[in-house]
Amino acid sequence: MTKEIMTVLGPIAPNQLGFTSMHEHILADVGFYAKVAEETVPTIDKIFFPAKPDEPVKIENLSFLNHGFFSISKDNTSLLDEELMNAEVKDFNIAGGSAILELSIPGIRGDVEGLRRISEKTGVHIVASTGLYAEDSWPAKYLEMSVDDFSNYMKNEVEQGIEGTSVRAGHLKFAPNSLSSRSEKMVRAIARTSVNTGLAATLHQGLQMTKDDGRRMAKMLIEEGADPQRVVFAHMDKLTFNYPESYQLNNYLLDPDSRRLDMEYAKELLDLGFTLSFDTFGHNWNLEPIGLLNQTDYERLAGLVALIKEGYSKQLVIGCDVFTKMLTRRYGGDGYSRILNFVVPALRNIGTPEVDIQNITVENPARLLAR
Known part of the structure; x- marks a missing residue:
């Protein structure tokens, strides 16, 4: 049987x-992150030049947003x-990009018909996803679902279309920020749906997720029969350094040399057969209010x-x-083109061999997205 990739415009x-x-x-x-910020970010009444939650993103507020308050702005999170x-x-297309895996699922998902229109206008292949974002963002109807319920919902979006449209999902995604009992059910549902549909899946590892949480997800996926070669572990950038110790601002200031590569966890997953995604290139923000540093693009690349x-x-x-x-480029960022420009x-x-670059940017995506 000939393999195909399901895009928003068809196979x-x-x-x-x-x-x-x-x-x-x-x-x-991703406006739900404003609720998270309310619990973790201190009051801003003593900060000079803060951005107000309801005002549009403006150039004079970008520094404030980038230093840890990005989720406060409703406009910024939309x-x-x-x-x-x-x-x-x-812009991505002009720079040489041909395809984008779009990983917005319920909790943060926008208009999938809009994705179709953007693909038609730009010539970029877009693959839409099904699944769920972080549990704090779940619409109410998902809260009491069983593993089978989750799996049936995703299978329907793969086979029938997303939210009543004819746009079919071509990928599976779950984005846990912690591993609750509900989230564990969703991990197992992702595994079963991958087996039943043949689609690959991406698992996000949020800021609160530890390496042990990742190991637990890998174990559950394998227990449920998922093929590790059909699973991508996202946001591995930060987890190839000694996370979280060296990402804590006070630790770094007192001992800058403590920030170093630590490949043990990455190799564990790779040796099990999983694919790893380095996927936050262009993220120059930090979380200074809670004393947490981000990576630089140079560290991600290292x-x-x-x-x-x-x-x-x-x-x-x-x-x-x-x-x-x-x-985005139009609001002072690097946009999707950072991987092509940098x-x-x-x-x-x-001197990286061209075959390795081709694997990472062309061959591996085609293998993962085809079924």
């Missing part, structure tokens, strides 16, 4: 996919402006390069995870 052959970003959001709204996002996707040098290029993919306005040229500059 394509794997060899049509081309250069692919494997972790993006095009039409999405990527629902189709004209804006069409222009951002077009982790990626270390694994390429050890022969793992057939199990690696990349992306930018554009999920707020401040990450990552690939940097790999070539250090």
